[in-house]
Amino acid sequence: MTDIPADLTELFTRVDAPAPLAARAAARLGAGAAARLREDPWALLRVPGVTPAQADHFARAVLGEAARPDDPRRGRALVLSLLTEAARQGHTITPPEQVLTALERARVPDPRAAVEAALDEGEVLVVTEEPEFDEAAPEDEDLPEPEENLALTRWAVAEEAAGEGLLRLRLTASDLLDNATIKQARAGLPEDRSLALSAALRTGVTVWRGAPGDLAETALTLVRAAAGHGLRAAVVTPTERAAADLAEGADLPEGAVAGLHRLLEPQPDAGAAPGAVVFGRGEQDPLELDLAVVPDAAWLDVELCAVLVEALPDGAHLVLGGEPGALPPAGPGRILDDLEASETVPVVELEPAGPGGPLAALTAAVRGGELVAVEAPDREVVIVPAAGGAEAVHRAVQLVTDSIPRALGIPADEVQVVAPAAGGEAGATALNAALKARLNAGPGRFGGFDVGDRVVVAAPLAPAAVGEPGTVTGADAEGLRVAFAGGEATVAPADAARLRHGWAVPVALARGVRRPAVVAVLAEGGELSRPLVATAFGLALRHLSVVQAAGPALARAVRETGVPARRTRLARLVVG
Template identity: 70%
Template sequence: MTDSTEPASSSPSSAERAARAAAAMRAAEAAAGALDGPRDEDPAPPPEPARGARDGLRALGELFAATGVPAPLAARAAARLGPDAADRLRADPWRLLAVPGVRPPQADHFARAVLGPDAGPGDVRRGRALVLHLLMEAARGGHTVTPAAEVVSALERARVPDPRRAVEAALEEAEVLSLTEEPEFGDDAFDEDAEPEEPEEMLGAARWALAEEAAAEGFQRLTLTAAPLLGDAAVKGLRDGLPEDRSLALTAALRTGVSVLRGAPDGVAAAVLGIAGAAAGEGLRTAVAAPTDRAAADLAAPEGVAVTSLHRLLEPRDDPAAAPGAVVYARGERSPLDLDLLFVTDAAALDVELCAVLAEACPDGAHLVLCAEPGAAPPAGPGRPLDDLEASETVPVVTLDAAPPAGPLDVLAEAVRGGDLAAVDAPGREVVIVPAADPGEAVHRAVQLVTDSIPRALGIPVEDVQVVAPAAGGPAGTGALNAALKARLNPGPGAFGGMDPGDRVVVAAPLPCAAVGETGAVTGGGPGGLDVEFPAGPAVVSPADASRLRHGWAVTVAQARGTRRPGVVAVMPPEGLSRPLVATAFGLARRHLSVVQAAGPALARAVREDGAAPRRTRLATLVTQ
């Protein structure tokens, strides 16, 4: 690399199994939206809500004013708890913990203001809410389950007099599930004198635990109902002339119900489109699903192959019965996809909930191919379905041979995936390192790159440049970056709930009209919502849904993944780095990558040591049962 400053939810069937069951619905409502986008970057206030919502928001505002809660929290609380949020909070003030960003001391203060002397540390409502809060905090770290002993210890530190009773209260409300983790067999498992290990009790928020079980059941069903999609002679004909790795990938896709395909993004895309086109040519109903509509548009669809976003393929729809913050998909067990073969790109980004929806939407006998880079970053939401599926050794895994690097960007990406932050020769300034001494300078450099250096020196227009950072919060996070970029690119008063026409926005939590990570441009707004031009066309984002949008000149790596851009500015602070995250960020660039290096030696160390935090999940075990 060259040092320079120039240029610088659930489908109908899974809802039946879980969220629409009365008890599980309470869990979903409590958890809804808790993982929707970065909580340390406050969303812009939504446009003026409809009348019913206005009444609820007014009641909530009055309650918060009387209890000393900051007024800006009202919109978030209403979005999470629904129009009757004020009544629900009066009955159980600790429900405030379901609102992202609220901490236990704040909920305790609110409870004392609402209940007076009746609000004590032993209140069963407090203990129940703390159990779910602890599990949701664990889910933010990617865990779908947590040892019960850890939860009990945390409750003791929170001065809950009877932690076991608090756990039982959460279990009684079905907001939490108790799950038994059987011990693994070790070398001494058959020693006659060895004491058998006791099964470990695990706790999981119902929303994620049930989704993980549904995903496992879906994978098992697809494996058991699969039959070869084509006869041996046809498969042999399609394999003729293919290199061995592509031949193996084609065979796995056509002969097994679920398979995994790993490789560099360009290699995977070429293999997928080639196999999909060949399958369609044999009369198979075939589709390729990308993370976003923008990513799908970058794929050249072979004749007879549907190429779209996974979100759009599953047909999201509005459902008044859905929990706040949830998206319901029309495709599911009762209305499966009309497909024989489905490829999903960047499948490492699927959390357990979306993975469950996907598996249930595939009909019996369909073949599902999940594609990703080796060592890809885990999903932003809980779980690690693709890695767990591979670890279960129940499905074939094909890794494409590495092609010779096509240029400096490929050289760098391959080196990072291998654990080396290598210097690369970039005569065409495909890769540029921009040092920054502190977060403030990092933000300044990023703005300079986007608005001046890259368009002027490389001819890449501003609209084709995407800034990415590890997280939303912090002095060099996407919140600070977007504030600086808006001030330079589209200053304005925030006329429509903090947004102005011309603002770039990103979907931070799924919308009926767009997937997480989709970017668009605000064209207007009013009482009916925000007018946004997305890659698939114009849409009106309702006032209730507008809080799921963020300014999108800068996005988190988790939001950006799977959608490549001609130019990328990767801002690297010292916090939150890991090899998978860095590899994902650097791999987003098609023509040019500027790395704003504000991490010092922490960047090379993160790449060398991996740094990805482990996740506690159950899918690998569930698939084998």
């Protein structure tokens, strides 16, 4: 199923490069990958997972003695690699000094020339922030210098577009309903819900903070009230599966709950860059909406935020919700935190709707920095100790295939296993291998997949958003046929690498769908943190099993490891 051009296979065979790297290079660099790598072997650094040392080794194999540390292509590629790694950590900007220091460590003779070469290519920008002047400062005091940072053009442009779009929504907004109607819509609601509805109906951009269930219910209440008064309103979710679950029994007009991906109307575009999805909705063809509510907006990176706000017309209102201290998005940015820090939009805290149960109590405690024992008479929460990674995998398989279906009546296909990351002895990859062997054993005839395999979208596809779960229903020369919540789609062989087995999923990829039962496998050495654990626990609707193989490290991570800092510009950009 993996479509690797013959010339790329020949090149990698000739230089004795690992075979799996060829598939990743084809996916990232596109049809002309081989020619591009012969011309510039350091372009291999664009492929995820490739280190500078590996790229240098590849360049020596391709160029021989012509591969030198001072090659301008090497310096330019290293700059891009450093900024790409910063983006993977969530940063949209990086101080030049950090880049220059890293280039010196990589034995680049002239780091500043390497940065200039990257700037000349257009994939890197210098972004300048004018300082804020203190009007009370003495006239003879030296004025502060503008602050300069480096940024990948892709993320810099997206962050500026997001800032401009959010500012436009703020400035073009007016009350969506008159005072009397807003008062009527608020009647009988608790004070916090009343404030949330009022802010959303009066203000162009609003931030809500609260637990996932409270955010979702308040979003439905708002959209129901808005639609009842003739407004075009929608609840926007990360995935179609989440939209279908939320819409069930919600008593809303058809289409009033929708996944962002489908809402934006992805279009087939042969000219798009590898991995890019082109959307039909945007500035030239905006959505027909007066109000969009995203109850779980913590997953929005700056690029997705930019696409969303550009697709909203002047005068539309946007509500973005998220848990306090939520797990940041997989991509760069921190939209909710930056909006809150800008002090330009109302921020409404939603109190818990009720006492909740053991699941809510545990998740709230973790969110507050404590890992507590909770009473769970109906087995809403079960802690399963494990001595190490191998035992954790065994316990997880046992829970999914036997214990949870037998004791709680929740079928295996409604149980989601989550782990902090894909790798490791008890990571999502190892868990999927064990679960597939029990639930759908097969040789992986079609690019590693078999009919009946549970899958999840791990990188953007036109038919489905990142995090969308599905099931393989067939395969042929055209590709894999996958049943998603929004309908069946064919995933071309070249795009099959964008799917992963989905019985077990890294927490960051699972966050788009809440499940009746969740098995959280937490092993020592994983990327444990308070927001990650709170997010994992919050994915469970009825039952949570925690396979505890991390020992004291779990409580320590919940207590001490919060949201990592991210360098961003959005808080300044939305001020105008």
